Amino acid sequence: MTDFNRRDFLRASGAVFGALATGRFGLNAFADDKGGAVKTVVVLYMRGGADSLSLVAPYTDATYRKIRPTIAVPPPGADGGALDLGGGFGLHPSMKGLHALYKKGMFAPILNVGSPHPTRSHFDAQDFMEYAAPGVRTITEGWLNRWLTATNEGKRKEVELRALAAQPLLPRALRGQFPVLAVPEDRAMQAMDAFEDQYGKGEKKDGMEKRPDDPAERILGAGQETIRKLRFLQDILAKGEGAGGVKYPATSLGRQFQGIAQVIKAGCGLEVAAADYNGWDHHAKQGVDDGQMAEMLKNVSEALSAFAEDLGEARMKDVLVLTMSEFGRTVAENGNNGTDHGHGGIMLALGGQVDGGKIFGKWTGLEPKSLYEDRDMPVHTDFRLPFTEVLSTFLGFTKLEKFFPDWKPQAPALGFLKKA
Amino acid sequence: MSRSAVSAALVLAAALACPGEDPTPGTQAQPGTKLTQREIAFHCLNRLSFGPRPGEVDDILSRGWMAWALEQLEPEKIDDSALQDRLKRDCPSVFMTASEAIDRFRPKELKDRKSLSPEELLKLQQEFNRLRRDAQEEMRSAVVLRAALSKRQLNEVLVNFWRNHFSIDQSKDQCQLLAASYEEEVIRRHVFGKFEDMLMACAKNPGMLVYLDNVFSQRPLSEREKEMVERGGANRKKSEFIQKLERQRGLNENFARELMELHTVGVQNENVPGGYTQQDVIAVARALTGWTVSFGEDRCEFVFRKEWHDDDPKKIGVLNLSLTGAGGIEEGEEIIRRLARHPLTAKFICWKLCRHLVNDQPPAALVDKAAAEYLKTGGDLKAVYQAIVFGEDFYRRENFRVKFKTPFEFTISALRATGSSIENTNETLRMLDQMGQPTCRSKDPTGFFDQAEAWLDPGVLVYRWQFALRLASGRMGGITMPADYFKPILAKDPAGMKEALEATILPGGVDPATEARCAAIVKQGLKPRQAAEALLGALLGSPTFQEQ
Numbered sequence: 020m021t022d023f024n025r026r027d028f029l030r031a032s033g034a035v036f037g038a039l040a041t042g043r044f045g046l047n048a049f050a051d052d053k054g055g056a057v058k059t060v061v062v063l064y065m066r067g068g069a070d071s072l073s074l075v076a077p078y079t080d081a082t083y084r085k086i087r088p089t090i091a092v093p094p095p096g097a098d099g100g101a102l103d104l105g106g107g108f109g110l111h112p113s114m115k116g117l118h119a120l121y122k123k124g125m126f127a128p129i130l131n132v133g134s135p136h137p138t139r140s141h142f143d144a145q146d147f148m149e150y151a152a153p154g155v156r157t158i159t160e161g162w163l164n165r166w167l168t169a170t171n172e173g174k175r176k177e178v179e180l181r182a183l184a185a186q187p188l189l190p191r192a193l194r195g196q197f198p199v200l201a202v203p204e205d206r207a208m209q210a211m212d213a214f215e216d217q218y219g220k221g222e223k224k225d226g227m228e229k230r231p232d233d234p235a236e237r238i239l240g241a242g243q244e245t246i247r248k249l250r251f252l253q254d255i256l257a258k259g260e261g262a263g264g265v266k267y268p269a270t271s272l273g274r275q276f277q278g279i280a281q282v283i284k285a286g287c288g289l290e291v292a293a294a295d296y297n298g299w300d301h302h303a304k305q306g307v308d309d310g311q312m313a314e315m316l317k318n319v320s321e322a323l324s325a326f327a328e329d330l331g332e333a334r335m336k337d338v339l340v341l342t343m344s345e346f347g348r349t350v351a352e353n354g355n356n357g358t359d360h361g362h363g364g365i366m367l368a369l370g371g372q373v374d375g376g377k378i379f380g381k382w383t384g385l386e387p388k389s390l391y392e393d394r395d396m397p398v399h400t401d402f403r404l405p406f407t408e409v410l411s412t413f414l415g416f417t418k419l420e421k422f423f424p425d426w427k428p429q430a431p432a433l434g435f436l437k438k439a
Numbered sequence: 440m441s442r443s444a445v446s447a448a449l450v451l452a453a454a455l456a457c458p459g460e461d462p463t464p465g466t467q468a469q470p471g472t473k474l475t476q477r478e479i480a481f482h483c484l485n486r487l488s489f490g491p492r493p494g495e496v497d498d499i500l501s502r503g504w505m506a507w508a509l510e511q512l513e514p515e516k517i518d519d520s521a522l523q524d525r526l527k528r529d530c531p532s533v534f535m536t537a538s539e540a541i542d543r544f545r546p547k548e549l550k551d552r553k554s555l556s557p558e559e560l561l562k563l564q565q566e567f568n569r570l571r572r573d574a575q576e577e578m579r580s581a582v583v584l585r586a587a588l589s590k591r592q593l594n595e596v597l598v599n600f601w602r603n604h605f606s607i608d609q610s611k612d613q614c615q616l617l618a619a620s621y622e623e624e625v626i627r628r629h630v631f632g633k634f635e636d637m638l639m640a641c642a643k644n645p646g647m648l649v650y651l652d653n654v655f656s657q658r659p660l661s662e663r664e665k666e667m668v669e670r671g672g673a674n675r676k677k678s679e680f681i682q683k684l685e686r687q688r689g690l691n692e693n694f695a696r697e698l699m700e701l702h703t704v705g706v707q708n709e710n711v712p713g714g715y716t717q718q719d720v721i722a723v724a725r726a727l728t729g730w731t732v733s734f735g736e737d738r739c740e741f742v743f744r745k746e747w748h749d750d751d752p753k754k755i756g757v758l759n760l761s762l763t764g765a766g767g768i769e770e771g772e773e774i775i776r777r778l779a780r781h782p783l784t785a786k787f788i789c790w791k792l793c794r795h796l797v798n799d800q801p802p803a804a805l806v807d808k809a810a811a812e813y814l815k816t817g818g819d820l821k822a823v824y825q826a827i828v829f830g831e832d833f834y835r836r837e838n839f840r841v842k843f844k845t846p847f848e849f850t851i852s853a854l855r856a857t858g859s860s861i862e863n864t865n866e867t868l869r870m871l872d873q874m875g876q877p878t879c880r881s882k883d884p885t886g887f888f889d890q891a892e893a894w895l896d897p898g899v900l901v902y903r904w905q906f907a908l909r910l911a912s913g914r915m916g917g918i919t920m921p922a923d924y925f926k927p928i929l930a931k932d933p934a935g936m937k938e939a940l941e942a943t944i945l946p947g948g949v950d951p952a953t954e955a956r957c958a959a960i961v962k963q964g965l966k967p968r969q970a971a972e973a974l975l976g977a978l979l980g981s982p983t984f985q986e987q
Contacts, residue, residue: 140652140693142883156706188875189896201898207873210905213973214980217956234841235950237895238982244897 058414059283061276061292061340062163063319064190066145067300069344070358071365071396073312074114075128075378079107082385086351090305090358099308104128108378112308113317116324120369125327125335127373127435129366129405130380133346133398139360141300144345149191151403152424162422163291164195166410169418171197178288179223179251185275185294193293200248202278208253211246218242220250255285265329268321272296276326283330283338290414299344303357323369336371339413339436341405347396350385363396366405372413372436379435404428405435412436443822444512447829448505454831455479474834480504481947482839485987486796487511487828488592490852493924496946508828511593512821514631519590526584530577537620537645542737544570544616550736571615578609578619579878580864586851587861594630597824599847600795601626602879603886605641605702607650609879614650617739618879621646634788634818635779638702642694642775643741645732651694651884654731656724658749659689690749695724697884703778704757705787714783715757725749726762726770743768757781785813789823796827798838799890805832840947842987843891846874849903852987853910853979856944858924866916874902900985907980912972925971933961933970940971944978953981 076092077083078101084091092111093100101109102118110118110128120126136153138144147153151162160168167182175181182199184190187207193199221243259281267273275294282289298315305312319342327335347364368375381399383389391397403423410416413436455473474482480499484491487508499507510517526533532540546563548555555563582602589595605625609618625644629637641647648654660668699715700706706714715723729748733740750764758777762770778784789809793801805827812826813819827833844852850871854861861867871878875894881887888894909915928939937957941949949957960973978984 146883156700187873187898187902189898194896198897201896203898203901204873207901207905210908210980211901213908213976214900214904216959217952217977217981219952234843234891234986235982237891238843238900238985239950239952241895241897242900242982245900248897249901 056337057286057288057290059289059292059338060163060409060413061279061294061338062190062192063323063340063342064145064149064192064293064295065299065319065342065344066141066295066297067344068141068144068346068348068360069299069364070301070305070312071130071344071347071363072350073305073307074111074316074365074367075104075130076101076109076111077107077382077385078109080385086385088352089356090307090352092307104378106378111313111316113313114320116320117367117369118320120324120327121376124376125371125373126367126369127375127377127379129368129400129433129435130378130382131363131396131399132366132380132402132405133362133364133396133400135398135401137362139346139362141345141360146191148343148345148402151406151422152426155424158424160195161190161192162406163192163293164197164199165422166414166416167197167199167291168195169422170414170416175288177223178290180248180282180287180289182291183252183279183282183289183293185278185292190293190295193291198244198248199291200245200252202249202252208249211249214242215246218246220247223247251287252282255287256281259285262325262329265325267325267329268318270318270322272318272322273325276322277329280326280329283334301348301357302353302359305357323367327369332371339368339370339372339409341409342367343402349394350390350396351394361395362391363398366402368405368435372439374435374437377435379433400433401426401429404430405433408432408434408436412438415439444509444825444829447825448509451829451831451834452505455834470836472836474836474839476500476504478839478947479834482834483508485840485852485947486833486842487596489586489596489848490855490987491946492855493858493943508593511591512631512825512828514591514594517591522585522588522590525588526581530581530584532574532577533581533619533623535620536624537617538738538740540574540616540620541734541739544574545736546570574619575609575615575879576865576868578622579868581619582878583851583864583867584861586847587854587859593824596796597630598622598626600792601630601637603881603889604791605637605647606881606884606886607646608882611650613734613739614646617644617646617649620644629820631821631824632819633779634784634813634820635776637820638779639772639775641702642698642727642730642771645739645741648694648730648732648741651697652691653694653727656691656694656728656730657689657747658725658728690721690724690728692720692724695727696720698723698727698775699757699778701884703787704781704783713757715755719755719757722753722755723774725751726753726755726774729768730771757783779818780814782810782814785810785818789813789827792823793827795889797833798841799892802832802835802838805830840983840986842889843894844985844987845887845889845894846871846876846903847878847887848987849985850874850906853907853984854918856979856984857910857920857975859910859915859918859920861918863917867918870902870906874906875899900980903985904980907984908976911976911979925968928971929967933965933967933974936967936971937961937974940974940978944975945981945983948983949978950981950983953977953983956981 073090073092078092078094092109095101095103095109099112102112102115103109104121110121117126134144134147134153136147149161150158152158163182180200182193184193184199184201187201187203189199189201218239221240262277267277272294279292296319301312304310307313323340326340330338343366344364346361348358348361353359383397383399387393389397403426407419407428410422411419412432477496477500480496481491483504484495484499532543535543546566549563549567552560586595586599602622607614607618607621609615621644625637625640629640699720704715729744731742731744731747733742745767748767752764753762755774758774758781760774760777766773786806790801790806793806793809797805808830809823809826813823816822832838850867868878876887910918913920928936931939941957956977957974960970960977965973
């Protein structure tokens, strides 16, 4: 175990979701108390700009190997070769679990997707994607928080935990008016015991009311919200079944997904969950079938396939995992066996409603003339197009008119999600 | 002290000569009533320092809070030598120039890397990483020590403001070794000086140029040069010249945009007519091409590279400025001077300062008054601070205890309220990371938010509670509450303890929920030490203690 991994592991083992491996089994069948199926979107943000050409390798493209002499993924069949997806594309060899789900028709990559904004700055590109508003700096609420606010009516108002971040800090996509729980580490949660009497749990709020002007009341309210939501979470996790023998990777990502699965299995109306995975900024030594990149992709593949196995096919019909990254990277490798910030990137979609076993997004090759600024993968699909599909096809949201500032879909939906 | 500051203070003193009555304990003062002298003293310590230390409200009350404020406005006259000695001992690298830091924290052997075996190189690289981590930790540690221990509290509050305004991320690339000298040379040197000088120092500092990528920004390739690169094409044996052209990334707008959006005139929107446009961003970026950094084995300095500079004519609409293109470095200097003097800059800077010091929704009249002072004095920051601090608005009840402390302000104020001594800052820094405000490492060039909105998410208070409990029970690593703090308290009965602790930790009053909780603790019949710790924890984790 490298230093990083050990630290990662120690940190993760203190996470609230860390203790779940010992959870009880088979107590709770999936039952949605609202009659209809609750749909859950899980977004995984791969921060740093993940190299799309390593995730899905165009192994038949002659240019690919030429401009990536040390980091191109070999063709299927070769030593450490890609896992064939058909059409001349192959999944990175360390992603066996997701490859199996691709063959099952539950998993699909979306190529050349990204932001129309030319920025190669991590923070701008992440902001723009999470606010779903490239170049618009007046928007300060995440796209999923806007959806939570816009749909907070009827029975949904009674749900305590419509959304959570499986980590102590909210990602921007979940920031905004609607109160979303950022789950702290276990150790920190013990502190709550001492303050429960002082703050109380307060009343369940629906998140739509104006926040009180009086600062003391607001702070008291935030404390009550914290206690109520965390107690609720602890409660459903304690009652819930365990992973049922499914083996998640022993990483923070594995624990985050195991925790999210537990909450979904509790059937309490969770609709949005988010997790971050940092460290995709591979400017140097990214490696091929071993090394940093391979290790991280293996982690993603194992966490996601364990998640799908844990939930089972029936539940996965109502669950969608969508991964994203702020941009892709340069097509050619740089002088340090790595790649630099690029433009067009990749998304991965996993779920029962995914029209899997296919590759989505337009592909125009790697010839310089078809690249963005002669060096990067182009953006053929604005990331807001798949977001739109998630909101409308998967979540059944119709009020899309003004959802994205200054933008309307210019192209037909990709169709990576089947109609429910 | 300047005559104007003293006279401003006197005018204010006259206005506040009839302070309100101290409200009966347990009742809320009526809105609109004047703050009492005691409340003013507490307010000053909350906003113009990182919170009162034990007994400090009374000290200031007896000396006169105005005398204290005037003294704080002249930090160079306040003896802070104990802290300086401590920093020189524990965090010597924060006093180094960029060149000294590069020289000091880089293993000498790396100079001659060609003669090294891969194993030796790896070992040296690891050593280099360790040294860089040390440098970063020394800086982070110094930030906490200064905020908590400096006698020049207003200076530290304002440095914290400007560190955020001109934010750089200490963990990005070479900023690891540049951030400390950046803070010394840009922020600390000019915090009571002219804004224009701070802005110019910032734009010419390696830390900022690296952080916002201006170091790479070069004039775009000409058509002819582009052709040469294309003809070079896939040819693997390109000439060095072609390779160099290929590497030339062209314009980087990052710094030019933030220079206007974050540092000076503010973002353009319907509320800010006459703001900058995207064309202005490109023009300013072109004018700033060649503003880069020269790195050597033992040196690092700002340079202007003429050969990278775009010498075509440029027009900057927001400044009404046309440049012929022949000005070289002076083009950028002229832009920076004009940005600093722009009325939108005066307004933006003063609005942000008032937001930080007064209210998340700052009073418009106060912002205008401060902005007028800014324009009148050519951006003299001391005059602007005086206009805010000695403005009547600052002392209105609607601005009293209405801000929500950031994690940093919460943590430092807790260390101060308990009179803690700090042996090391390791655990404090780690907890600040967990609370979402990693010291010196804001990922965004906007810096950390200072409004309540950004920090009041469900879940975040849990870490503050954890910190409160650990500090109260003496389990914060590296932090000790001096024996003389608890001793007199432990001698009292629980009701006496409660009274004494409430008076030190929450001198502005206790919220009802916390009052009830403390009363319950008193009745629990705990042993003295346990009771004191429970009370202290409840007070530090209370809603009121999160207020500023």
